[in-house]
Amino acid sequence: MTGNSNFAHLDTSRLPSPCHVLDLARLEDNLKLLKRVGDESGVEILLALKAFSCFAVADLVAKYLSGMAASGLYEARLGKTRFGGAMHAYAPGLKEGEIDEMLTYADHLILNSLGQWLRFRSRLEGRAGVEYGLRVNPGHNEVENPLYDPCAPWSRLGVPAKELRAEDLDGLSGIHIHALCDHPYDAFARMLDAVEKNCGHLFGAIDWINLGGGLLITEDDFPADQLISRLKAFRERTGLEVYLEPGTAIGLHAGALVSEVLDRSSNVGELAIMDASATCHMPDVIEAPFTPDVLGAETLPRDTNAREGEPSIVRLGGPTCLAGDIIGTYRFETPPQVGDRLIFLDLGYYTMVKATTFNGTPLPALALWDSRTDALEIVKEFSYADFEGRLS
Ligand SMILES: Cc1ncc(COP(=O)(O)O)c(C=O)c1O
Structure with missing residues (x-):
């Protein structure tokens, strides 16, 4: 069991x-480990609110994590008003009417397509303190169940990396990848290899990369030190600022x-x-x-x-x-x-929120x-x- x-x-x-x-002891253990991974690898770790939005423990979360990842306007608002810290917001379909409010919460806004970026660019650019990114599909599959595979054929989540040129990212400062679901370290390592291979041509045009969630960092036998070394090496080699946004790992077994x-x-x-x-x-x-x-x-x-x-x-x-x-x-x-x-x-995760x-x-x-x-x-x-x- x-x-x-x-x-x-x-x-x-x-x-x-x-x-x-919620067992606060296990929750705190999870958060402590995530903070250690962040501190020792030099990566920022965000809480993916879609999995776990329990703001009754916002103070505990804030002790260990510096920010939140939202998947739409309401989550962005909840994250900003109930949790605080940095707010990285993504929306598979951003509504034009939501942009102004979204920008009152988000310091990073990730667009799902070049079409949305180009349509909204003139409304977005020039807002102080907001950076923009693009969701990119790295073209690498680890998830067996198509219900949870963001990189499955016909995926509407992100722009396929092979269709993107570095010039397409003009005005954007980062890319966002999410390709895992409840995976152990080995799958993450394979995904990062694929990201380096399939998205490497974009690295010169960006300052940051968000490597998403789906990694069970707080599972009992997870090799945290291996993850730390891999992330550190990736960060030092590419010069990119790196974010992870786990959800499940925060509430795992808690x-x-x-x-x-x-x-x-x-x-x-x-x-x-x-x-x-x-x-x-x-x-x-x-x-x-x-x-x-x-x-x-x-x-x-x-x-x-x-x-x-x-x-x-x-x-x-x-x-x-x-x-x-x-x-x-x-x-x-x-x-x-x-x-x-x-x-x-x-x-504790994907339950209260659903x-x-x-x-x-x-x-x-x-x-x-x-x-x-x-x-x-x-x-x-x-x-x-x-x-x-x-x-x-
Ligand atoms: C874009 C994105 N980021 C992060 C997550 C969090 O993933 P997990 O809860 O599996 O860590 C998900 C989950 O679907 C996601 O779609």
Whole structure:
């Protein structure tokens, strides 16, 4: 099982359910490691808000990271107003009407195409304190699932490097690459080789390069020192300022979702209905798909067909009427009963930021828990108003 064994010491009866819980100890460990990588390699590390926008921990984040990466106007505003620090904003489709407000937050603005840059150039240039960059597709694939591969055929994300000449970057001071998703160091090293090979002809025309996110720097066995040496060598050789913008790595193993068993039944195999939903609260479980681990249970393959007469194998699903609202199938030592609380591990990123209230399903509360001291603070609870407020 991957994850954070600290959650074994969490008393879930102190929480509302469902509830996201962030372990401040693991979060701080992640941030410390990212800061060390940044400091020792001379690279700036930004938090990708799309993965993790929990501003209740903004002060902790600000202790270790110098800025934020946003993927649109609202994230740029949230980053600037709730977190602070540098703001690197990118938008796959920038709206003309959003430019002025965007420039009140962003110190780096990354355009997705030369068309957008040339159309908006006269409105953008000359703004004090703002630098512009272009998203470039390095033409290198590491991601197997096309849903998450920014460099897949027909990708709309960035300009293919082979179509760009250095002169095309006139007026721009940087390029932005993002080509990984949940990858270990080796994939990053291959990607950087490809970037040097396929984008090297652009380096003389720019001052900085953002190498994106998708790298699991805070995974338990990650070779941080190898990454540091590689980044340092790249920076010294090219003379470029380098940025990384991890999202997952900030929240990795720091978050969990606590959820209560609402009902038990059986149909072919054993079933439980939880008060947390895959489709509402962890949509990547269905989209990717993947199965989150449950503390104390064995995670079985998603297509496991639980057989009758195997009470220890239970398929957990959400409280919505979507037939496919299935979180996963697990083997329990003691099968969970109505009222029991389970801890779904590693649901601190791409969860709160993606949650919906489909079916009128309540949103999980948010709690900050420090596994070093057992201090617990419930920082947010949602109500009917949050459901109604998005409708009219
Ligand atoms: C442009 C860009 N930067 C950074 C990230 C963060 O990636 P991760 O959360 O996998 O580190 C993403 C994720 O999709 C992205 O699209």
